[in-house]
Amino acid sequence: MAELRMREALRDAMAEEMRRDESVFVMGEDVGVFQGAFKVTEGLLDEFGEKRIRDTPISENTIVGVGVGAAMAGLRPVVELMTVNFSLLALDQIVNHAAAIPYMFNGNVRVPMVIRMPGGGGHQLGPTHSHSFEALYLQVPGLLVACPSTPADAKALLKASIRDENPVIFIEHESLYGIKGEVPEGEDEILRFGEAAIRREGSDVTIVGILKMAHVAERAAAELEEEHGISAEVIDPRTLRPLDLDTILASVKKTNRAVIVEEGWPHGGVGANLSTLITEQAFDYLDAPVQRVTGADVHMPYSRRMEQAAIPHEENVIEAVLATTEGAFPPAGGNSGEGDS
Amino acid sequence: MAELPDRQESLELLGRMCLIRRFEEEAGRQYQRAKAGGFLHLAIGEEATIVGTTSVMREDDYLIGTYRTHGHALARGTPANEVMAELFGRQTGTSGGRGGSMHIFDAGRRFMGGYGIVGGNLPLAAGLALASQYRDEDTVTVCMFGDGASNTGNFGETMNLAALWKLPVLFLVENNLYGMGTSLERHSAVTDLSHKAAGYGIEGERIDGMNVLEVRERVGEHLETVRSEGRPSLVEAFTYRYRGHSAADPEVYREKSEVEEWREKDPIENFIRLCCDQGVLSDDDVEAARREADETVEAAVKFADESPEPALESLYEELYVVSETMGWYAVDERSPEPHRGELGEDAPELARDLAESGAAHADGEDPEQQSRPGVRD
Numbered sequence: 001m002a003e004l005r006m007r008e009a010l011r012d013a014m015a016e017e018m019r020r021d022e023s024v025f026v027m028g029e030d031v032g033v034f035q036g037a038f039k040v041t042e043g044l045l046d047e048f049g050e051k052r053i054r055d056t057p058i059s060e061n062t063i064v065g066v067g068v069g070a071a072m073a074g075l076r077p078v079v080e081l082m083t084v085n086f087s088l089l090a091l092d093q094i095v096n097h098a099a100a101i102p103y104m105f106n107g108n109v110r111v112p113m114v115i116r117m118p119g120g121g122g123h124q125l126g127p128t129h130s131h132s133f134e135a136l137y138l139q140v141p142g143l144l145v146a147c148p149s150t151p152a153d154a155k156a157l158l159k160a161s162i163r164d165e166n167p168v169i170f171i172e173h174e175s176l177y178g179i180k181g182e183v184p185e186g187e188d189e190i191l192r193f194g195e196a197a198i199r200r201e202g203s204d205v206t207i208v209g210i211l212k213m214a215h216v217a218e219r220a221a222a223e224l225e226e227e228h229g230i231s232a233e234v235i236d237p238r239t240l241r242p243l244d245l246d247t248i249l250a251s252v253k254k255t256n257r258a259v260i261v262e263e264g265w266p267h268g269g270v271g272a273n274l275s276t277l278i279t280e281q282a283f284d285y286l287d288a289p290v291q292r293v294t295g296a297d298v299h300m301p302y303s304r305r306m307e308q309a310a311i312p313h314e315e316n317v318i319e320a321v322l323a324t325t326e327g328a329f330p331p332a333g334g335n336s337g338e339g340d341s
Numbered sequence: 342m343a344e345l346p347d348r349q350e351s352l353e354l355l356g357r358m359c360l361i362r363r364f365e366e367e368a369g370r371q372y373q374r375a376k377a378g379g380f381l382h383l384a385i386g387e388e389a390t391i392v393g394t395t396s397v398m399r400e401d402d403y404l405i406g407t408y409r410t411h412g413h414a415l416a417r418g419t420p421a422n423e424v425m426a427e428l429f430g431r432q433t434g435t436s437g438g439r440g441g442s443m444h445i446f447d448a449g450r451r452f453m454g455g456y457g458i459v460g461g462n463l464p465l466a467a468g469l470a471l472a473s474q475y476r477d478e479d480t481v482t483v484c485m486f487g488d489g490a491s492n493t494g495n496f497g498e499t500m501n502l503a504a505l506w507k508l509p510v511l512f513l514v515e516n517n518l519y520g521m522g523t524s525l526e527r528h529s530a531v532t533d534l535s536h537k538a539a540g541y542g543i544e545g546e547r548i549d550g551m552n553v554l555e556v557r558e559r560v561g562e563h564l565e566t567v568r569s570e571g572r573p574s575l576v577e578a579f580t581y582r583y584r585g586h587s588a589a590d591p592e593v594y595r596e597k598s599e600v601e602e603w604r605e606k607d608p609i610e611n612f613i614r615l616c617c618d619q620g621v622l623s624d625d626d627v628e629a630a631r632r633e634a635d636e637t638v639e640a641a642v643k644f645a646d647e648s649p650e651p652a653l654e655s656l657y658e659e660l661y662v663v664s665e666t667m668g669w670y671a672v673d674e675r676s677p678e679p680h681r682g683e684l685g686e687d688a689p690e691l692a693r694d695l696a697e698s699g700a701a702h703a704d705g706e707d708p709e710q711q712s713r714p715g716v717r718d
Contacts, residue, residue, distance in 0.1 A: 056502070057501055057502060057505065059502060061498065062464040062467065062498035062502055065461070066471055066502065069467060069472070070472045070475070071468070072468070073468070073472030075472050077468075096457070096458050103659050104439050105440060106436045106438075107658070108436070108446055108447075109448050109454075163665075164662075165662035166662055192666055
């Protein structure tokens, strides 16, 4: 085990896979000389050179499309989009091409590529630079969606993504790049898609949290234990497609309550999807309506106070949990659901 | 004027062009009979641009096109049976009935697909070329697209990247003068498209896309430049489609006389006249080429008609590769059965039910088969 920051774990994943497989290369805006907007590709240019660490012009749709074409011809591109916000410019290549090509050509060609993109709010970057688009990509058949929350998972999942034959949307959270964690050493430490992690065992309520919200959920669970005597089980799905629904359902059947925490918008969100699945498949086990804790249904405001109010925090999770245990709805508020809109 | 090739090569060119013409005519007929569905974009009139180009490509060169690519696949050697079967939505089609007319594909012949999104194939072409460059192979990617695609963001982005990275791509604009129903001078500020990439450092040349010999000569030279110098190039081939943009096009945007004028430049008739005048081919040769095209297309219709529909159980197949890193996926998460371990072939009951209900609709009276989709595509 080595203690690494998230960004180092991600870099190591890419470096190890590039050493292992000549066909793996990295391209994106400022991944080379600048060493990555978030320093995730630091040092890679020195080791692998310009052929395999490629700085691109600011042309998101074309960067992704070039990756798709190269993957169709047998290479394994790792495309970095500087942020998830800019991935909107590449949606045509992601949805109509990367995701659709294997199916629409009947499996006669594959698109083994990874599209990495950091997102999330919290840095006062305002409406166009604070998005969470897990739900957007979760909806598209043909894509795999990874959203790791720890350095160990980030490394093992990125290695799996690079080796996988399917196009992968690999979502990172900007606030997690600096966190440290134990990372197992070994070239072949990979994490298969569709295996959730139970971060904390509990018996009263199941809290599902992704990316930064996995950490928020864990801290909320600790406080629930301490302050309210409530035993919360915390699950980090780690991948949203495929989703380890079995682990989540098993937990809900045990605790009879579920709270889902995400940073994205409430309408059609990760929580909306998951709460429907839980309701459909574990309705008889539920003692209270499934609760969602989400980002506010607005464009991220710049003001620090407003931004913080628009992002879920531990107290929002605790409120939602208490609502399930008391059988009452949480008070209406900026980030506890869709309200009356 | 480019010289005629030898008899064998001339026969080959004629045969391919006749096949495309005959195939497209028949495809149009089958569409009217509702054997082919969706949208249908025919390339009648554009045969010389297609065949002239593919005739000078190497077998290992990549070709990538648009939603008007039945002919491109045929020119690359894809059997007419498989292309027609794809139009009929059959399991034996090039894409197993999942792609349809706009998404013909034949990786074995390095025809890397037809694409339904205007301009969407340009970045892919750059990616294919990057793979060749990355592996030190001297294959060239030929990227064919219409005049309309030259207005997309992909055009500018891809020209810049291809020139910057010196990618071995030949961009070939099939300028048929209309982006659907909007004429060139009404959709592009610069109407000489051969100059449209000059600002990105890619020089271009305008050629007569109705003359198969000129296409061969000029495209052949560009191909070798791209191959030997390792940089992209652009050719604008002037061509014309006699039929509407798609089968649902009332053609209110152009005069019949314009179509007639272009018919005078017919790529096949002119090529035949030239071959016969110069004694390279005889009337019998021409007759034989036409007959062969007729027979091939007739057999293709029969093949397609007799081919099975895709199996309903295969609805979820080929969506994902299930491998070591992705050991399972939920075919449909609404299923109440356990999710992990599911593979395409063991689709849960719910997914099966969905497929069954789809079949019921497909087999029943479908009013939409009578009223075709609108012009907009």
